[in-house]
Every structure is written in C-alpha cells, then in structure tokens.
Amino acid sequence: MSENKSIISPVPGIFYRKPSPDKEVFVNEGDSVKAGDVIGLIEVMKNFYEIKAEADGIVERFCVENEDIVDAGQEVAVMK
Amino acid sequence: MLRIREGGLWTTVQDMGRQGYYHLGLPPSGAADKYSFIIGNLLLGNPVECAGLEMTLLGPVIEFGKKTSIALTGASVQAFINNRPLPMWEVVAVDEGDVLSFRFCKKGVKSYLCVSGGIQVPEVLGSRSTYVLSRLGGHEGRKLGVGDELMIGEPLPGAFKQIGKRVPVEFIPEWNDAKNLRVVMGISGNRISDEGIKTFLDSEWIVSAESDRVAYRYMGSSISFEEHAPPFGAGSSSSNVVDFAYPIGALMVPNEGEVIVLLNDATSGGGFVTIGTVISPDLDLIAQSRPMTRCRFLTITVDQAIQARMERKKQLMRLDEILKEQG
Numbered sequence: 001m002s003e004n005k006s007i008i009s010p011v012p013g014i015f016y017r018k019p020s021p022d023k024e025v026f027v028n029e030g031d032s033v034k035a036g037d038v039i040g041l042i043e044v045m046k047n048f049y050e051i052k053a054e055a056d057g058i059v060e061r062f063c064v065e066n067e068d069i070v071d072a073g074q075e076v077a078v079m080k
Numbered sequence: 081m082l083r084i085r086e087g088g089l090w091t092t093v094q095d096m097g098r099q100g101y102y103h104l105g106l107p108p109s110g111a112a113d114k115y116s117f118i119i120g121n122l123l124l125g126n127p128v129e130c131a132g133l134e135m136t137l138l139g140p141v142i143e144f145g146k147k148t149s150i151a152l153t154g155a156s157v158q159a160f161i162n163n164r165p166l167p168m169w170e171v172v173a174v175d176e177g178d179v180l181s182f183r184f185c186k187k188g189v190k191s192y193l194c195v196s197g198g199i200q201v202p203e204v205l206g207s208r209s210t211y212v213l214s215r216l217g218g219h220e221g222r223k224l225g226v227g228d229e230l231m232i233g234e235p236l237p238g239a240f241k242q243i244g245k246r247v248p249v250e251f252i253p254e255w256n257d258a259k260n261l262r263v264v265m266g267i268s269g270n271r272i273s274d275e276g277i278k279t280f281l282d283s284e285w286i287v288s289a290e291s292d293r294v295a296y297r298y299m300g301s302s303i304s305f306e307e308h309a310p311p312f313g314a315g316s317s318s319s320n321v322v323d324f325a326y327p328i329g330a331l332m333v334p335n336e337g338e339v340i341v342l343l344n345d346a347t348s349g350g351g352f353v354t355i356g357t358v359i360s361p362d363l364d365l366i367a368q369s370r371p372m373t374r375c376r377f378l379t380i381t382v383d384q385a386i387q388a389r390m391e392r393k394k395q396l397m398r399l400d401e402i403l404k405e406q407g
Contacts, residue, residue, distance in 0.1 A: 010184055011137045012288060012370060044137065044191075044371060045292045047089055058326055069372065072137065072184040 005072050007077040013044030017066045029061050081145030084228040088140035093199050093218035095131040098207035105348050109209035110294055111164045112344055112367030113190050116154035120194030122400050123151040123171050130198030131208035139182030144174045147198045148235045149243055155188025155368055170246035175372050188255035188368040197233020245406045251399050259365050259375040265356040268321050272355055276303040279299050289371040293345040296366050302336045323351040329358040341366055360386040361392045
C-alpha cells in the first residue's frame with residue numbers, strides 16, 4: 001500500500017504547469033516522476049521558483065489550476 | 081565563514097547602502113527594510129554599517145564555519161538551527177557546523193540575518209550592498225547560490241555576552257496586509273487632474289506580482305491626467321515629462337491604471353509623471369508588503385515627514401538603550 005504525499009509550495013505567487021506558454025506541461029496527472037523532477041513553477045517578484053518532487057512516485061493529481069495564485073504552504077499536487 | 085547549501089529565492093548581502101552616486105546613475109541599494117536590518121545589528125552590538133543577508137520569502141540553507149552569534153529579524157519566518165526552532169528578534173549563539181534552514185514565510189517579505197562582526201565581502205564604492213542589475217557589490221554582485229562561501233567577521237569583543245538579548249514586543253512590527261503609506265505630494269503632480277488626485281488618495285491599491293527591490297507596482301484604480309500639450313523634450317504621452325532625477329520613493333504614474341514606487345535599486349531618472357514621494361520610514365513597509373496585499377496613500381507635509389523620520393530615529397535609540405540594559 002502506498003501513502004499519498006502532498007507537494008507544498010514554499011513561496012506565494014502564480015503557479016504554472018509549463019516551463020513557458022508554448023511548451024508542454026512538465027508532467028501530467030498519472031505520470032511517474034523521480035525525486036528532484038520539476039513539476040511546476042511559481043512566479044513571484046520577478047523570480048521563478050521550481051517546485052520539485054521530493055521522492056520518486058506518481059503525480060496523482062494537481063490541487064491548483066495553471067496560473068492560479070497560491071500562498072506559501074499551500075498544497076499544489078498530491079503524489080503517491 | 082558561511083557556506084551556502086541552498087540559496088533560497090533571492091538572498092543578497094546588504095548593508096545601509098551606497099550613498100552619494102545616485103546622480104551618476106548608481107542607486108543606493110542596501111537593506112530594503114532598514115528598520116528590521118538596523119535592529120539586527122543593534123541586537124548583536126554591531127556597528128550599524130555591518131553587512132548582513134537579506135532573504136526574500138524563502139530563506140537559504142547555511143552552514144556556519146565558526147562559532148559566532150547571530151540575530152534574525154524582519155518578515156516572520158519559520159527558521160531552524162539543526163532542526164531546532166530559532167527564535168526571531170533575539171541574539172542566539174551558533175557553533176561551527178550548525179546549519180540554519182527556513183520553511184515558510186507567512187507574513188512580510190524580507191528577513192535579515194545579521195552575524196557578529198558582519199559579513200566581510202569587499203566594499204565597492206563604500207558599501208557591501210549587492211546591486212544585482214549592475215553585478216556590483218555583495219558576493220560577486222549577485223544573489224547567493226549553492227556552494228557560495230562568505231567570510232564573516234571575528235565575533236566582536238563581548239559578542240557572547242549579547243546572547244539572549246531580545247527585542248521587546250512593542251518594537252516588533254506587525255506585517256498587516258492593509259498598509260497606510262505616507263506621501264509628500266508634488267514634483268509633477270500638477271500634471272494629474274484634480275479628479276485623478278482624488279481617486280489616487282481615495283482608492284485602495286493592490287501590490288502587483290512584478291514588484292521587487294527595484295520598484296513596487298500597484299493596480300486596482302485609475303488616475304486621469306491633465307490635458308496638455310507636451311513640452312519640448314518630453315514624449316508624446318500624457319504620462320511624459322522632460323527627464324529629471326527621481327528620488328527614492330518617487331510615485332510614478334506611467335499610465336492611468338498603474339502607480340509605481342521606486343525603491344533602493346531604482347533607476348535614477350526618467351520622464352514619467354510623478355505624483356509625489358513616499359516618506360523613507362514607510363519604504364520599509366512597502367518592502368515588507370506581499371503581492372496582492374492592499375494599501376492606501378495618505379498625504380502629509382514635508383514637516384510631518386521630517387517629524388516621522390525623527391520619531392523613527394528616536395525609537396531605535398530607545399531600543400538601543402533598552403538592549404544595553406538587558407543582561
């Protein structure tokens with residue numbers, strides 16, 4: 001049995017699922033990722049912060065939409 | 081020595097700033113929230129010009145290369161020394177090999193790490209402050225990253241006697257989401273219509289996500305310009321005037337839907353209409369305001385602005401005396 005694990009944004013800002021508007025998303029729901037893989041970006045104060053998977057696993061779902069505003073400490077995705 | 085294991089979002093070496101070159105196009109840089117920064121040095125018994133680290137929303141991970149004393153001030157963050165919570169606004173001893181790390185910053189933007197004896201990057205034009213846009217000062221003129229090593233001063237004589245000193249709660253700012261920012265009106269305010277000035281002062285403004293150390297942008301209302309024929313040397317837009325030197329704190333109106341406040345890393349001149357200037361103590365509040373939070377602008381006179389500056393100075397002197405009496 002595997003446990004679900006949250007991916008939290010440590011910074012507030014705008015959440016993006018793509019590296020740039022004309023590129024594909026970093027990952028789709030259901031994709032396998034390795035620890036350290038980027039799953040999204042947060043734009044804040046003219047910086048982009050990379051949100052990374054902390055462990056190997058599967059991205060079960062995203063909890064926020066592309067371009068949603070998130071707060072520091074907010075869950076952005078769930079892994080299993 | 082400080083060994084940087086992770087850089088955090090935007091961490092730079094800052095001090096009180098590089099004064100005297102703004103007219104040559106070089107802004108002062110320096111700590112964005114001077115009040116919190118100064119208190120860090122006061123706690124440690126450091127000279128006020130000692131350099132520290134300015135951290136933005138997400139702090140770095142730092143290993144200490146020697147025993148010293150530190151103080152963490154500014155935006156309220158969850159900080160840890162070797163996974164043990166680190167109190168803010170208090171002098172704490174650290175040992176060689178201790179690791180400082182951060183989690184979330186829930187209120188405010190800028191936190192400050194001061195160390196006894198200060199951070200010993202070379203001075204450039206009389207200051208250790210980082211000005212990233214010109215890659216000048218600080219550590220190689222840039223924000224800190226993995227593997228950087230910063231020299232720190234020897235702990236000052238008596239540094240370890242300062243341990244446990246802490247700032248009384250009444251001196252610790254509350255980083256409320258709605259702020260009142262005091263403004264001295266003028267410069268080219270005559271180019272804004274009466275209606276525009278009224279809406280500027282009556283409106284609630286929202287901090288935009290693009291705000292940083294160079295400037296803060298505000299949205300949420302609109303300001304109408306006075307009809308006029310542009311003078312020789314000005315651009316053709318209603319928001320243009322003949323180029324002039326902007327003060328730090330200048331409130332520019334580049335278009336009807338936006339106002340911009342220039343901060344410590346600002347461009348030193350240009351040709352936008354400026355409606356007034358935010359007073360220096362309130363620039364600290366701006367630096368601590370997060371994107372999407374609100375503010376209002378209140379007008380005060382030059383005399384009141386000078387009064388406010390004096391009060392800030394007296395408050396810090398009072399705190400210094402209280403800290404000297406502790407322990």
